[in-house]
Amino acid sequence: xxxxxxxxxxxxxxxxxxxxxxxxxxxxxxxxxxxxxxxxxxxxxxxxxxxxxxxxxxxxxxxxxxxxxxxxxxxxxxxxxxxxxxxxxxxxxxxxxxxxxxxxxxxxxxxxxxxxxxxxxxxxxxxxxxxxxxxxxxxxxxxxxxxxxxxxxxxxxxxxxxxxxxxxxxxxxxxxxxxxxxxxxxxxxxxxxxxxxxxxxxxxxxxxxxxxxxxxxxxxxxxxx
Amino acid sequence: xxxxxxxxxxxxxxxxxxxxxxxxxxxxxxxxxxxxxxxxxxxxxxxxxxxxxxxxxxxxxxxxxxxxxxxxxxxxxxxxxxxxxxxxxxxxxxxxxxxxxxxxxxxxxxxxxxxxxxxxxxxxxxxxxxxxxxxxxxxxxxxxxxxxxxxxxxxxxxxxxxxxxxxxxxxxxxxxxxxxxxxxxxxxxxxxxxxxx
Numbered sequence: 001x002x003x004x005x006x007x008x009x010x011x012x013x014x015x016x017x018x019x020x021x022x023x024x025x026x027x028x029x030x031x032x033x034x035x036x037x038x039x040x041x042x043x044x045x046x047x048x049x050x051x052x053x054x055x056x057x058x059x060x061x062x063x064x065x066x067x068x069x070x071x072x073x074x075x076x077x078x079x080x081x082x083x084x085x086x087x088x089x090x091x092x093x094x095x096x097x098x099x100x101x102x103x104x105x106x107x108x109x110x111x112x113x114x115x116x117x118x119x120x121x122x123x124x125x126x127x128x129x130x131x132x133x134x135x136x137x138x139x140x141x142x143x144x145x146x147x148x149x150x151x152x153x154x155x156x157x158x159x160x161x162x163x164x165x166x167x168x169x170x171x172x173x174x175x176x177x178x179x180x181x182x183x184x185x186x187x188x189x190x191x192x193x194x195x196x197x198x199x200x201x202x203x204x205x206x207x208x209x210x211x212x213x214x215x216x217x218x219x220x221x222x223x224x225x
Numbered sequence: 226x227x228x229x230x231x232x233x234x235x236x237x238x239x240x241x242x243x244x245x246x247x248x249x250x251x252x253x254x255x256x257x258x259x260x261x262x263x264x265x266x267x268x269x270x271x272x273x274x275x276x277x278x279x280x281x282x283x284x285x286x287x288x289x290x291x292x293x294x295x296x297x298x299x300x301x302x303x304x305x306x307x308x309x310x311x312x313x314x315x316x317x318x319x320x321x322x323x324x325x326x327x328x329x330x331x332x333x334x335x336x337x338x339x340x341x342x343x344x345x346x347x348x349x350x351x352x353x354x355x356x357x358x359x360x361x362x363x364x365x366x367x368x369x370x371x372x373x374x375x376x377x378x379x380x381x382x383x384x385x386x387x388x389x390x391x392x393x394x395x396x397x398x399x400x401x402x403x404x405x406x407x408x409x410x411x412x413x414x415x416x417x418x419x420x421x422x
Contacts, residue, residue, distance in 0.1 A: 006383050008391075011269040012309045040272075047268040056285060057263045060292050111303035112258075123306055164306070 005033045010040055018109075018125040018161030021153060028156070104136070104178035104217050105129035105159055117222045118167045124221075126163040126174060130155030133178035133214055137188035138163060141173045145203040147192045149185030150174070172221050173204045179214030187211050262295060269309070270316050276380050277320035279357050287319045310391050313381075314373075321360070321372050328364035356380045359415055366413050367406065374402050 005023055012019050013027065014037070027033045047053050107114045107127045118124055128136055137152035151163045155178065177188045188211060195208035210216045267288060274287035294315050295302050305311045356379040363375055370392070377383045377391065385403070389396045 006387055007273075007381050008309060008313055008383065008387065011313075012307070015265045015269065015309060017265075017307070017309055043272060044268040047271060048264070052281075052285065053267065053271070056288055057260065057267070060263060060289070060296075061259050063296075111305070111308065113261075123304070 004030060005036075007036075007040070010037050013037065014041055014044055018127075018164055021151075021162055024156055024160055025154065104131045104133055104155075104176055104215050106138070106174060106176035106217055106219050107159070108165075108174065108219055108221055109161070116220060117224060119224045120167055120169050122167045124165045124167060125161040126150065126165060127159050127161050128155060128176050129159035130157075130178050131215070133180055135179050135181060135183045135214075136162075137177045137183040137185060137211075139175045139177070139185075139188045139192045139208075141175065141192055141196060141203050141206060143170050143172070143204055145196055145200075147189055147196060149189045152183050152185045152188065167221070167223055169223060169225055171204060171223050173206075173218050174221065175208060175216055175218045177208075177211050177214060177216055179210070179212045181212055183211055183214070259292075259296075263292065266295075266309075266312050267292070270312060273313065273316045273380075274320045277317065277357065277360065277376060278323050279354070283323050284320075287316060287323065290319050291315050314391055317373050317376050318369070321364075321369070321376060324357075324360050325364045325369075325372070328361055362413055362415050363406075363410065366409055371402060371406050371409075374399065375406060378403070 005026055009019055009023050010027070010033070013024070027037055105128065108118070108124045109115065109127055110118065110122060110124050115124070126138060128138065130136055134155055135153070136155040138150040140148050140150055142148075150165070153162070175188075175192060177183055177191065191208040191211055192206065195206035196203045199206050204220060208216060270288050270291050271284055274291075275281065275284035278284055278287065291312065295312075298311075302308060302311060356376075359379050360372065360376060363372060367375065373392065374388060377388045383391070385396050385399045388394075389399045392399070
């Protein structure tokens with residue numbers, strides 16, 4: 001078996017698709033793979049500057065019908081969008097003491113991009129950004145109060161996929177714990193369990209405290225049956 | 226509630242050559258999706274296609290057809306656990322169709338060097354040229370699947386596990402295929418079957 005990453009994996013990295021944690025770590029420590037990644041990245045950038053590449057994209061766009069919403073439904077969409085934005089602000093607005101610059105980030109993505117809603121059976125990836133922190137742990141809380149650790153390890157620079165999930169019934173809150181020192185699943189889980197115990201009737205509203213001198217951030221996934 | 230999952234295996238898609246025009250098909254995908262998909266996947270499709278077919282013009286034909294398939298597949302493509310494997314499979318099949326067609330139309334012709342009108346030499350030009358020679362030589366003597374296995378080996382340097390995953394086959398099957406291919410290579414005078422990077 002080859003000790004180096006294949007172009008397939010490097011292309012996935014460049015396309016910002018989820019890759020195995022071990023592969024993401026490998027490319028940071030392997031000179032040969034890092035050089036190959038840089039070469040492919042440069043070629044990728046050159047591609048986007050090509051005139052014929054732009055022409056091909058225009059050609060494909062022209063071949064795809066624009067699906068404009070009907071006039072009668074536009075106001076419904078506008079109101080829905082405004083409500084969704086308000087809800088997002090309400091959920092995502094940081095509490096007192098949260099650092100804005102360099103704050104950790106957790107996102108759930110499907111093939112269409114970031115999402116907070118998913119159907120049962122759908123495959124999602126969890127993306128994390130450590131901000132100014134180097135270590136992280138992910139813990140899921142289900143509506144029935146069940147707490148489970150999804151991942152713990154090094155947080156790479158930028159925002160990277162660390163875990164792939166298959167959606168099963170029931171809403172779930174995913175908490176990212178970020179810290180400067182190693183975080184164990186046990187410590188992160190314990191922190192969430194304490195918070196869940198404090199709000200016994202609504203586990204999804206639990207707000208665990210950071211571990212060590214770190215930070216926490218969460219995303220709530222609404223699961224459509 | 227969530228379960229961890231591993232990437233699922235998919236059967237090799239059957240693809241056929243189409244006309245040069247882009248037909249108006251985009252089941253399940255919106256106009257706004259195209260730009261995002263193109264920006265994300267087109268560089269890899271073009272690089273890969275050019276590595277196999279050697280000519281920019283042919284590589285653009287492959288790019289167009291790959292996106293045509295992507296648009297037709299719509300949500301099925303979106304549901305792929307590893308979309309890049311789908312992109313690799315389709316690109317490889319379409320590009321190899323061109324190579325096979327060329328081998329039938331122009332028997333004895335050598336594989337073309339990449340044309341590089343705007344981009345300059347590819348990071349893989351020299352090794353890709355050698356790999357194209359191998360593919361051209363083998364194009365008529367191997368089945369579609371065997372030729373795809375050769376492409377994944379000599380152009381991509383994929384492991385047997387990765388090839389098995391891409392084609393939805395077991396590693397044992399890929400191992401057997403490679404044995405058969407090596408025997409065929411010996412008959413056709415291709416001495417090496419290895420990654421050319």
